[in-house]
Amino acid sequence: MPTDRRIVLFDLFGVIALHQRPGALAEMAARCNAPADAFADTYWAHRLPYDAGQCSASEYWTAVLRSLSLPVDADRIEELRLADIDSWSRVDDRMVAYVQSLRDVAEVALLSNIPSDHADAFLAAQPWLHRLDHVAFSGKIKAAKPAPAAFHHCAVAMQAAPADFLFVDDREENVRAAQTTGMNGHVFTQLDELAATIDAWLQTSTAHGTTELDLSGILEFPGAAA
Incomplete structure (x- = not known):
């Protein structure tokens, strides 16, 4: 059962950070x-x-x-x-600013498939990561999406119910894997659509308290991003 917590769990590459540099x-x-x-x-x-x-x-x-x-x-x-x-070092500054702004209204966490040494470099170069409520890198937690263990790690680490999470990833296979663990999910395509989805989810969460949420009219599942 969900609680009254609201946790937005972000993927990194393809959402907040850019995919590998072309070439x-x-x-x-x-x-x-x-x-x-x-x-x-x-x-x-x-x-x-x-x-x-x-x-x-x-x-x-x-x-x-x-x-x-x-x-x-x-x-x-x-x-x-x-x-x-x-x-793999580039970020979308607009997304970084948006993610940080969300901490005024929700808990914000990160779950990324990234080797341990890459994670160390990213943490050193991006100090805003240290201000999130939880950061989980696959190379550190020994589990990579879409394995259920990666999502379970976040729920256990944050002492939250899976239904407290809205997981955001640019790959549909990862979003669907999160849903099988009980999390809510959104396939990321662009910031404006994401912001509208999160706003609606937060409002629904507040209105329903600890009851189950119906997000069928909020979440969309376009084809998986590259």
């Missing part, structure tokens, strides 16, 4: 003298264990390089690791 993987491939398409395929094929904290950056990049039959050495791994972190 970044091709640049990394060029550093290794590897075909760009093969490098990108291998980069993603090995990514989930890295995101979920099941392997280190060194283990991840070793697997990528070996899969491409490329030499493995510490300097190359570190060069690729830093280039990778930099490629």
Whole structure:
């Protein structure tokens, strides 16, 4: 059962932060003298264990390089690791401001699929993250969306019921996974639509108190974003 708490749980990349910088993987491939398409395929094929904290950056990049039959050495791994972190470092300043403004009317938390070393860099570069009510990075909590464990972590960590959450992500598969745990969900496409959805959800939450919420007329599920 929901309580009277209102928690907006945000995804990071594709919502508050931008997706990987275009051309970044091709640049990394060029550093290794590897075909760009093969490098990108291998980069993603090995990514989930890295995101979920099941392997280190060194283990991840070793697997990528070996899969491409490329030499493995510490300097190359570190060069690729830093280039990778930099490629995921951009934020949408308008969204950052909006997320911070929400703390006047709701609790605000973050759940992101991101390796542990990337998370450390993001926390150092984005001090506003430290002002949120909870921050969960997959590489730190050892669970990555859409696994239910990632959503359960947030509910347990915040001592809240799943129905207290409105989860916002640009990927429909993640939103639907959150819903299976009892959370409310919204597929993000643009700020204006999101703001209207959150305003309506907060008003409905306030009006209904601890009763179940009917958000069927509020939430939309367009096709999953890239």
